[in-house]
Amino acid sequence: MSNDAWNPTQYDRFRAERAQPFVDLLGLVRPRPGMRVLDLGCGTGELTARLLERLPGATVEGIDSSPAMLAKAPVVAGVSFRQADIAAIPDVSGVDLLYSNAALQWVPDNEGLLARWLPQLAPGAQIAVQVPRNEEHASHRIAALVAAEAPFAGALGGWVRQSEVLPLERYAELLWAHGFREQVCEERIYGHVMDTSADVVEWVKGTLLTAYMARLGPELGAAFVARYRERLVATLGDAHPYFYPFRRLLFWGIKG
Numbered sequence: 001m002s003n004d005a006w007n008p009t010q011y012d013r014f015r016a017e018r019a020q021p022f023v024d025l026l027g028l029v030r031p032r033p034g035m036r037v038l039d040l041g042c043g044t045g046e047l048t049a050r051l052l053e054r055l056p057g058a059t060v061e062g063i064d065s066s067p068a069m070l071a072k073a074p075v076v077a078g079v080s081f082r083q084a085d086i087a088a089i090p091d092v093s094g095v096d097l098l099y100s101n102a103a104l105q106w107v108p109d110n111e112g113l114l115a116r117w118l119p120q121l122a123p124g125a126q127i128a129v130q131v132p133r134n135e136e137h138a139s140h141r142i143a144a145l146v147a148a149e150a151p152f153a154g155a156l157g158g159w160v161r162q163s164e165v166l167p168l169e170r171y172a173e174l175l176w177a178h179g180f181r182e183q184v185c186e187e188r189i190y191g192h193v194m195d196t197s198a199d200v201v202e203w204v205k206g207t208l209l210t211a212y213m214a215r216l217g218p219e220l221g222a223a224f225v226a227r228y229r230e231r232l233v234a235t236l237g238d239a240h241p242y243f244y245p246f247r248r249l250l251f252w253g254i255k256g
């Protein structure tokens with residue numbers, strides 16, 4: 001996104017739930033001494049620092065395009081942060097672990113990015129990526145439907161947010177094609193128990209809806225969220241509690 005609509009306070013409302021996929025992804029990584037790690041789309045950096053729990057002695061650089069998120073970055077020995085666009089990273093040679101949790105869904109042309117980066121990684125280097133893939137759920141479908149309604153469609157110029165995520169098997173093929181013969185590619189459902197179905201709005205306000213809110217501005221953005229809430233609750237029902245199933249893709253590979 002060009003505008004910085006990321007709000008670390010909103011994003012952190014579901015801190016524990018959002019951390020679990022990060023921990024699971026990190027569990028796939030094979031620790032090696034003195035690893036050089038890039039965390040792409042590191043957000044507030046709170047989780048970036050946790051990479052050291054599994055990779056002691058590593059040198060970690062977190063990269064993110066959002067000044068608001070990076071403003072929260074912790075000061076931790078061995079970890080540094082840089083504001084940059086993931087898509088503009090020209091060279092990842094020398095990196096032992098390319099890590100990205102919940103960010104590549106925002107970056108266009110995942111295929112081209114991986115086709116550029118994977119050949120640059122040396123034998124023994126690893127990649128570990130987690131991306132949400134929840135587009136079939138009402139939480140995501142309804143955002144697209146509201147974006148097609150007046151007055152939002154006009155203000156958005158017909159723009160509807162598309163996830164940049166590839167099919168899981170395509171990530172597996174790309175890994176294989178670039179020499180990552182050992183790999184784990186899996187889809188997981190993370191079930192989140194919310195007090196009410198309306199709480200799903202609070203979840204997506206920290207992520208998916210940021211793209212719409214950035215383009216619509218404060219007033220129309222607020223109207224968008226209100227309309228989204230109305231349609232979402234009408235679809236999900238006014239459930240107490242509400243079980244929110246969230247589909248994610250995780251992939252890991254080590255270069256042979």
Ligand SMILES: C[S@@+](CC[C@H](N)C(=O)[O-])C[C@H]1O[C@@H](n2cnc3c(N)ncnc32)[C@H](O)[C@@H]1O
Binds near residue numbers: 001022040066084086
């Ligand atoms: C959902 S947050 C995930 C943050 C962190 N990895 C975590 O697991 O908590 C997505 C992050 O990706 C960043 N991001 C999105 N597109 C980006 C890009 N093209 N370049 C750099 N960062 C980007 C956003 O600024 C945001 O902080």
